[in-house]
Amino acid sequence: MTWTDELWPLVIQLYRKKPEGIKPMYSRDTVRLALELHIPPQVIYQKMFALRQQLPPSLERLMETVGRNPKRLSLTCRKLRALNGMGNAGEFYDDVKVNETFELDFRPVNAPTAQLTGRPLITPVMLIMILDLYFRLIPTTMVAETPDVKELAKLLDIRAEDVAYILGIYLRCDPFVQNPEDCDDPLLEPCRKIWEKYAYDDPTVLSNMARQLECYWK
Structure with missing residues (x-):
């Protein structure tokens, strides 16, 4: 999977998790999300870092409407996971057999x-x-x-x-x-x-x- 802006809520949720802030690149939570999205931990880390910078208007609006409302953020993330079929172990292993990516490092x-x-x-x-x-x-x-x-x-x-x-x-x-x-x-x-x-x-x-x-x- 390549990065798309619709994935921002998942990164915001990770960033908001206590203790709030940028999580280490290879923390278990960062790696877990990276494996879910099939996106390298480095990218997830960079996106968290971007949340500490001056945000573009679209992302600022997302932070205001979703990112600062824990219940709404949680609901949005659950919907995203359901729509994208994240966490399907069978699909994950089928994928990494074909595409040898960072995921194999944790297999x-x-x-x-x-x-x-x-x-x-x-x-x-x-x-x-x-x-x-x-x-x-x-x-x-x-x-x-x-x-x-x-x-x-x-x-x-x-x-x-x-x-x-x-x-x-x-x-x-x-x-x-x-x-x-x-x-x-x-x-x-x-x-x-x-x-x-x-x-x-x-x-x-x-x-x-x-x-x-x-x-x-x-």
């Missing part, structure tokens, strides 16, 4: 095998957080007992053993680490994709992304 990469392997559902954004931790540790500290591993596991709401396990998979992606044994883990390919996207870039790109993503779990 489990191991859904078919998670139960069989005893692992939690893992998403690319979780793999980004774990890769950021990878570059702040040395191999001997990539274990469940390490405080930083425990802290990240608590944030992601998974076991420290699972974080340590994925750190071990990243070791197999690292060209500077010798890995004599083959690995056929289903998480290897998703980890490799995240590695190739961030590991050879400026380190601040990964660290900044991880800091922004933190608020998704807070």
